[in-house]
Amino acid sequence: MNQTHPEPSFWIGDIPIYGRLILAPMDGLSDASYRWITRKLGSAYSVSEFVNTLDYANQKKYEKKRLLFREEERPFAAQLLDNDAVRMAECAARIEEEFHPDMIDINMGCSAKSVAGRGAGVGLMKNPSLVKEIFRLVSQAVHVPVTGKMRLGWDESSHNFLELSELAVENGAQLIALHGRTQKNSFNKPAHWEPIAELKKRLRVPVVGNGDVWKVEDARRMLAETGCDGVMIGRAAKANPWIFSWRDREQIPVQEVYQLARYQLQEMLRLQPENGLMPFRKYLKAYLEPYQIPREIMKALLTCQDGTILIERIDQVFQSLGADLDAPQIIDFSSLSQEV
Template sequence: MTQQPLFTVGDVPVFGDAILAPMAGYSDVPYRALCRAYGSAMHYTEFVPAEALLGKRVHERFRRRLDTQPGEHPMVFQIFGNNAQMLLDAALRIQEWGPDIIDINMGCATRKVSGRGAGVGMMPQPELIAETFKLLSQHLEVPVTGKIRLGWDATQENFLEIGRILEQNGAALIAMHGRTKVQKYGGNANWDAIAQLKQAVSVPVIGNGDVQGPEDIDQMKAHTGCDGVMIGRAAIGNPWIFARQRREDLAVTDIIKAVRLHAREMVAYYGEASGLRQFRKHLKRYFEDIPDLELDSLLSTESFVEFEEGLEEVETAVPTQTPLKNLQTATV
């Protein structure tokens, strides 16, 4: 029997409800491959500034952020900027590179992005958002989507206005992080606001914010009615969340299996030394809650043979079949 999609983005089917968030420095080809293996249903690239895509030759650093693997679908290319025509020109260029969907980031709260009217800095500019989405939806062949926050601050929570503008001007999906720009990642995400947005628009809505474990995916869906749940920080070092597995129920052998797979993907994509260097930030998160592990050799080597030897030492240092929650209890 043919599986039915849970929702569609324009004419693009999505077959699951747990989605890896776009994260600068993390949502690259290797990590997306790993999360897809565990069940992430749709993938966003790291975001790229529109102006970086408009020269005669796109710098390799930005071109690589929009790289994909064969069979990686649905694939969302995410860009940002503060000029509608520039965003259109960039979107037209990258459309030729094969995305299923192009997304405009209106949620990044970092000062260097939002301070120049891009990212969440677009939200106080509803006319710019309307112009941008009208242009893109008229001229692109792929669906256009937007990722937003509640607004700039507690006095400017204009997500309902922006949501309606997005829908009226051709957006095929809206993802929303339930915090303001000023909050960044502090306080609690407002799931009630995600529910309000879902009620206000007819296009699919993806909720984002405060999903820490697999149970939160279902709780957010039940609370908000959202079509999908976007997972960011809680997925770093924890791809099992997409398979609805609780990290504390895993054995160390499960962790090491994922580490090997991820490290191999990194080395295959970036090369041996560079891949292992860039993998270090992930490695720390994979092993951060396993007591009494010595990781210095794993975190310093640029040789994959030595890395494999280090993993074998980890396997002999801890009882690999014991669930993590039991290891942690034993040390208390």
């Protein structure tokens, strides 16, 4: 990474960040394998899928795998989701001790009814005094920088991201990521980017913009139009992890898609031998989207229950698309080098 970015692009507290594109945390998508792949392709740091600290505190229904990461993946932020400042602070301290993340991130954006309804996730945006308390107590409880990810507000009539971001920063937040939507503003309406520019002007800590970056050009435009320090990319990354190398999907040769898909499947099976296949399917579907694969072949891929057979089928389908199964790796994902 240092070769392409000799100077840090920005700092989160005392952590230098090299690069301006960042994989957005996504429940069910940004698992350890995928985060590692995107880091190797250029994502500047990683954020875990949210960890519900109510579950972590009870050690119930809680998935330890969400907090596992490779040493080489650092900087790694553990994202916490809850509506109780004391519990979040206690869990943050325990997570720091158990998993050694580089940062703790506070989720103020999740809009799932079960989450927002109990005042967690974006529900926190209705409760500034709780936001203040969470950042105050979590920052006191850990030795690493604390960051926050939020939306514009609860609804269009209550954009309070400026007030809440300032409160968070006054109480220890070292970076704010802003998704340019409200809780009510679902994905079918475009994200607003002007508020990201407003926030950047207001805060002394770095601001990461997020929402509707689909192409490399969008990322460049968000950086230029808002002055934000980094750009978080979520849904677009599912079909195009190469976006973190500033490349659009159309630019990626089938050989590279093949090698990445094969590595990802093997890695997911290695990390989750029991159930790595299922979560891999959504990626495979997205990677194959541009090639008009016959329906029955697609079905055979996406319903396959056996890892070894799926690897064979992936080899066959990509060979039929022109991939050379024996060619050397274009990107050595398995290498432990820091170089991206």
